Amino acid sequence: MQGTDKRNADFHKTIKKLANNQKIEALKSLLKELDPVEIANSFIHLKLKHRLTVIGLLDVKKASDVISELQEFEPILEEIVKQMTTQELGHLIEEMDMDDAADVVGLLDDIHANEVLDELKGEDREGIANLLKYDHESAGGIMNPQVMAIKKEITVTQASAAIKTISKRKDIEEFYVIYVVDEYNHLIGSVTLPQLFLADRNVHIKDIMDPDVIAVNVDTDQEKVARVAKEYDLVSVPVIDKHLRLVGRITSDDLMDVIFEEFTEDLGQAAGTGKEEVLEKSILKASGDRLPWLILGLIGGGLAAWVMSGYETSISQIPEVAYFIPVVAALGGNIAIQSSSLVVRGLATGELRTMDLFNRAWKELRIGILNGIICSIILFGLAFWITGNLLISLTTSGALMVVVILAALVGTIVPMLLKRGSLDPALATGPFITTTNDIIGIIIYLALTISVYNAQVG
Amino acid sequence: MQGTDKRNADFHKTIKKLANNQKIEALKSLLKELDPVEIANSFIHLKLKHRLTVIGLLDVKKASDVISELQEFEPILEEIVKQMTTQELGHLIEEMDMDDAADVVGLLDDIHANEVLDELKGEDREGIANLLKYDHESAGGIMNPQVMAIKKEITVTQASAAIKTISKRKDIEEFYVIYVVDEYNHLIGSVTLPQLFLADRNVHIKDIMDPDVIAVNVDTDQEKVARVAKEYDLVSVPVIDKHLRLVGRITSDDLMDVIFEEFTEDLGQAAGTGKEEVLEKSILKASGDRLPWLILGLIGGGLAAWVMSGYETSISQIPEVAYFIPVVAALGGNIAIQSSSLVVRGLATGELRTMDLFNRAWKELRIGILNGIICSIILFGLAFWITGNLLISLTTSGALMVVVILAALVGTIVPMLLKRGSLDPALATGPFITTTNDIIGIIIYLALTISVYNAQVG
Numbered sequence: 001m002q003g004t005d006k007r008n009a010d011f012h013k014t015i016k017k018l019a020n021n022q023k024i025e026a027l028k029s030l031l032k033e034l035d036p037v038e039i040a041n042s043f044i045h046l047k048l049k050h051r052l053t054v055i056g057l058l059d060v061k062k063a064s065d066v067i068s069e070l071q072e073f074e075p076i077l078e079e080i081v082k083q084m085t086t087q088e089l090g091h092l093i094e095e096m097d098m099d100d101a102a103d104v105v106g107l108l109d110d111i112h113a114n115e116v117l118d119e120l121k122g123e124d125r126e127g128i129a130n131l132l133k134y135d136h137e138s139a140g141g142i143m144n145p146q147v148m149a150i151k152k153e154i155t156v157t158q159a160s161a162a163i164k165t166i167s168k169r170k171d172i173e174e175f176y177v178i179y180v181v182d183e184y185n186h187l188i189g190s191v192t193l194p195q196l197f198l199a200d201r202n203v204h205i206k207d208i209m210d211p212d213v214i215a216v217n218v219d220t221d222q223e224k225v226a227r228v229a230k231e232y233d234l235v236s237v238p239v240i241d242k243h244l245r246l247v248g249r250i251t252s253d254d255l256m257d258v259i260f261e262e263f264t265e266d267l268g269q270a271a272g273t274g275k276e277e278v279l280e281k282s283i284l285k286a287s288g289d290r291l292p293w294l295i296l297g298l299i300g301g302g303l304a305a306w307v308m309s310g311y312e313t314s315i316s317q318i319p320e321v322a323y324f325i326p327v328v329a330a331l332g333g334n335i336a337i338q339s340s341s342l343v344v345r346g347l348a349t350g351e352l353r354t355m356d357l358f359n360r361a362w363k364e365l366r367i368g369i370l371n372g373i374i375c376s377i378i379l380f381g382l383a384f385w386i387t388g389n390l391l392i393s394l395t396t397s398g399a400l401m402v403v404v405i406l407a408a409l410v411g412t413i414v415p416m417l418l419k420r421g422s423l424d425p426a427l428a429t430g431p432f433i434t435t436t437n438d439i440i441g442i443i444i445y446l447a448l449t450i451s452v453y454n455a456q457v458g
Numbered sequence: 459m460q461g462t463d464k465r466n467a468d469f470h471k472t473i474k475k476l477a478n479n480q481k482i483e484a485l486k487s488l489l490k491e492l493d494p495v496e497i498a499n500s501f502i503h504l505k506l507k508h509r510l511t512v513i514g515l516l517d518v519k520k521a522s523d524v525i526s527e528l529q530e531f532e533p534i535l536e537e538i539v540k541q542m543t544t545q546e547l548g549h550l551i552e553e554m555d556m557d558d559a560a561d562v563v564g565l566l567d568d569i570h571a572n573e574v575l576d577e578l579k580g581e582d583r584e585g586i587a588n589l590l591k592y593d594h595e596s597a598g599g600i601m602n603p604q605v606m607a608i609k610k611e612i613t614v615t616q617a618s619a620a621i622k623t624i625s626k627r628k629d630i631e632e633f634y635v636i637y638v639v640d641e642y643n644h645l646i647g648s649v650t651l652p653q654l655f656l657a658d659r660n661v662h663i664k665d666i667m668d669p670d671v672i673a674v675n676v677d678t679d680q681e682k683v684a685r686v687a688k689e690y691d692l693v694s695v696p697v698i699d700k701h702l703r704l705v706g707r708i709t710s711d712d713l714m715d716v717i718f719e720e721f722t723e724d725l726g727q728a729a730g731t732g733k734e735e736v737l738e739k740s741i742l743k744a745s746g747d748r749l750p751w752l753i754l755g756l757i758g759g760g761l762a763a764w765v766m767s768g769y770e771t772s773i774s775q776i777p778e779v780a781y782f783i784p785v786v787a788a789l790g791g792n793i794a795i796q797s798s799s800l801v802v803r804g805l806a807t808g809e810l811r812t813m814d815l816f817n818r819a820w821k822e823l824r825i826g827i828l829n830g831i832i833c834s835i836i837l838f839g840l841a842f843w844i845t846g847n848l849l850i851s852l853t854t855s856g857a858l859m860v861v862v863i864l865a866a867l868v869g870t871i872v873p874m875l876l877k878r879g880s881l882d883p884a885l886a887t888g889p890f891i892t893t894t895n896d897i898i899g900i901i902i903y904l905a906l907t908i909s910v911y912n913a914q915v916g
Contacts, residue, residue, distance in 0.1 A: 035670065037689050037690055041689075160655070163655070164655075164656060167652075167656055173652060173653075174650065174652055175652055176634045176651065176652070176693065192632065193634065193651050193652065193655065194625075194631060194632055194633055194634070194651065195631075197618070197621070197622075197651065197655065198622060198625055212493065226714070229711075229714065230711070230714045230715065230718060231495050231499075232495055233711035234711070235634065235693060235709075235710060235711070251693075252693060252710040252711070252714070253687075253688070253691035253692070253693070253710070255714070256684070256687065256688045256710070256713070256714065256717065257688065259714065259717050259718070259721075260688060260717070263717075263721040263724075263725075264803060266721075266725065267721075267724065267725065267799060267803060268799070268803075283821065283824050283825055283828060284828070286821075286825050287825050287828045287829050287832075290793075290796050290825070290829060291829055291832065293792060293796070294789060294792055294793065294829055294832075294833055295833070295836065297785070297788045297789050297792050298785060298789065298833055298836050298837060298840065300785070300788065301782070301784050301785020301786075301788050301789070301837075301840075302785065302837075302840040302844070304781075304784045304785065305781035305782055305784070305785060305840065305841070305844050306781075306844050308780065308781045309778070309781055309844050309845065312777050312778075315773070315774075315777040315780055316773075316774045316775070316777040317774070319766075319770050319773040319774040319777070319780070320767070320770075322766065322773055322777070322780035322783070323762075323763035323764075323766045323767055324759070324763050325780070325783060325784060326759050326762045326763070326783060326784065326787050326896055326900055327755070327756060327758075327759020327760065327762065327763060328759075329784050329787065329788070330755045330758065330759050330787070330892070330893065330896055331752060331755050331756065331759070333892075334751060334752055334755050334889050334892075335748075335752065338748050338751070341725060341726070345722060345725060345726075363741065363744075366741045367741055367744050367745050367748070370741060370742070370745045371745050371748060371749055371752055374745075374749060374752075375752055375753070375756055378753065378756050379756060379759075379760075382756070382760040382763065383763070386760070386763050386764050386767050387767070431792050434788070434791075434792075435788065438784055438788055442784055
């Protein structure tokens with residue numbers, strides 16, 4: 001496949017070699033043959049010095065395309081942008097789509113950002129400054145304010161002429177949906193470009209437009225925007241302000257970036273790492289992102305140790321009890337993660353709602369009981385084989401059963417409660433839920449096994 | 459925001475009430491007002507009986523749209539489709555896009571599928587049967603073979619006429635990119651619809667087309683297709699066969715579905731659950747999907763118990779050693795998950811390659827040492843506070859250090875090796891890696907602490 005073959009080619013090695021040997025003309029002609037995506041990808045493996053050399057050798061248009069592509073590798077982009085002069089940045093930004101430009105300016109500190117904005121023409125400056133007001137992860141923050149809009153009373157012929165004018169004036173080259181607005185710029189409908197293309201020339205826009213508008217507000221979270229686009233199969237999502245006026249659009253390529261970004265964040269939360277860490281160069285920062293989850297584990301483990309110290313005499317009399325602490329803790333954690341991650345996914349896709357709490361908990365409970373029975377039988381066998389002690393084996397597997405059922409319930413209920421309390425339910429897919437269940441599991445296990453054992457033996 | 463407000467509305471309750479009270483006319487008029495997405499969403503909360511009633515009340519066009527929307531809820535779709543007659547299915551499928559139709563037919567067993575295909579017209583039957591040959595998760599399996607292609611020698615005026623004819627003949631209503639092919643149907647370029655729309659009428663296609671073709675092969679995995687589309691910002695990805703002939707296209711709305719599906723799969727792997735489980739009705743099936751990971755945990759825990767049984771005398775003499783087994787196991791598991799999930803993500807996005815193994819391992823090692831030092835100091839404090847025993851506290855925190863460093867290395871190296879061996883590296887984000895590190899951690903911890911303690915005390 002062409003896309004991936006190109007990606008995997010080692011362009012960065014050739015770039016590095018040419019740059020180190022001052023073969024500037026050869027480097028220039030190599031860069032001319034690479035497309036912006038390929039150049040951006042090679043940056044992952046290049047040093048800052050070489051990245052800046054490459055950017056310096058590109059013409060303004062291509063350099064701005066490379067910068068746009070680098071947005072998904074934010075730490076790299078930030079490093080480069082901070083090394084550029086205000087003038088250089090101004091030139092690049094003028095060539096970019098307004099939404100991309102705003103993202104680049106957003107990486108700078110306030111003083112530097114204002115200097116760059118001062119380099120720009122009035123319309124661009126205003127548009128970008130306007131976009132910077134919105135939250136980085138909201139519809140307003142990712143939308144492109146350059147949008148194609150027409151009135152419903154005109155004919156297809158008139159619309160075609162209008163579109164050509166708008167395209168030239170606003171420099172819009174990609175538009176697959178044309179929005180229909182009233183005289184106050186309220187969004188009232190849409191026509192796809194193919195519809196317009198296929199329609200009879202004298203038909204009026206109002207007769208071919210789809211009045212069932214699907215739009216998002218400037219404040220809508222980007223993840224919700226992506227979900228709306230996916231659900232309604234939209235190639236472009238219109239963005240409206242609080243007065244229902246059309247203020248921008250978000251195209252499907254930007255939404256794909258959003259989906260990748262959000263899922264990476266979810267996976268990071270499940271693993272207890274930072275979200276952009278793959279490219280993070282600083283060991284200290286990477287360590288700091290991960291440490292809170294480890295300390296949580298330490299505190300949980302400390303609690304477990306403290307509980308166990310209360311059973312000191314029993315453990316030295318019946319050390320077999322200690323053998324099965326790891327397996328009880330591990331299974332409690334695994335089962336809680338299984339339940340919670342399904343609930344979190346269901347809540348995220350809308351397949352589950354917090355109102356379904358009771359049904360879901362009931363279902364997880366039944367799965368928990370079933371898996372608990374099977375695991376308990378296996379553990380009984382293992383325990384009897386290792387200790388040869390029937391009583392220990394029976395109490396251990398009985399305690400596991402209780403721990404498993406409880407873990408299934410905790411894994412179901414915690415994310416639902418987080419969601420109801422307007423917190424991110426994905427918190428419950430990571431170290432938080434495993435640690436909680438480790439401790440609960442160990443306490444229940446020790447309390448049950450030791451008290452049964454003592455009752456029988458004593 | 460309109461999209462989500464609608465989604466969250468409780469249409470399923472009204473539908474249920476109207477259906478149960480035999481208010482068929484009212485139900486019909488409600489359904490007329492809902493769009494296919496909303497009807498499909500309501501199905502999540504309806505019983506099979508009511509879903510079939512709803513499908514029966516819709517006209518063929520809308521019913522087929524609802525069926526297409528239900529594809530992301532495969533278990534629901536499968537239930538419905540299996541209840542329908544061959545004739546009913548045939549009528550619905552005729553209305554659908556070929557790629558959606560093939561997915562529906564793919565849900566049936568071979569005999570039933572052939573009966574449905576026999577209901578169709580020659581062209582549809584052949585097209586769908588052809589699509590069914592490809593792997594469900596390959597480009598061929600998700601592509602739409604109905605594609606808009608023109609020759610490079612014609613003018614924009616001629617192209618417009620050709621497109622209108624093709625659109626009518628092949629019933630293609632959505633096309634944002636028009637592909638350019640030679641006389642053998644080899645893909646040689648593309649023109650976007652806006653480009654064509656804005657071009658002068660007498661210009662030739664070869665003068666406005668983009669000859670830098672980005673295409674995927676029919677065998678390309680759907681996840682790779684999505685990555686290519688994201689990287690090159692494509693609204694539609696052309697699919698070619700082994701002779702480089704254009705055989706279909708994949709549009710961005712289908713790719714969004716792919717991305718959601720693949721990430722759900724990854725999250726499922728990290729949690730040790732089945733991928734479509736949220737909507738799974740069968741407790742037995744859900745249990746079976748999760749059980750292998752739990753049994754893995756049991757075996758690992760059994761091994762740990764067996765190792766500990768070898769230290770029986772030491773544990774009954776110094777029960778304090780047992781207290782810190784859970785915290786050592788938990789931290790080893792957490793750190794391995796942090797390292798492995800970053801490596802897996804990096805490999806998936808292409809930001810990391812298996813060649814980078816040494817660099818990455820070195821970076822993870824340094825993060826591991828840093829976090830290991832911090833955690834060891836905290837654990838020393840905790841251990842001394844709980845046991846009041848300096849020697850135990852020192853050996854425990856020293857052992858943790860070793861376990862943490864080893865876990866960081868295992869978490870980095872295992873996914874890279876899986877990838878090199880052409881296995882799915884995501885296997886290393888779930889219970890597999892935590893269990894492995896639990897056992898390694900416990901063995902190292904016991905061996906170190908007990909031997910140091912015995913050497914000192916004995």
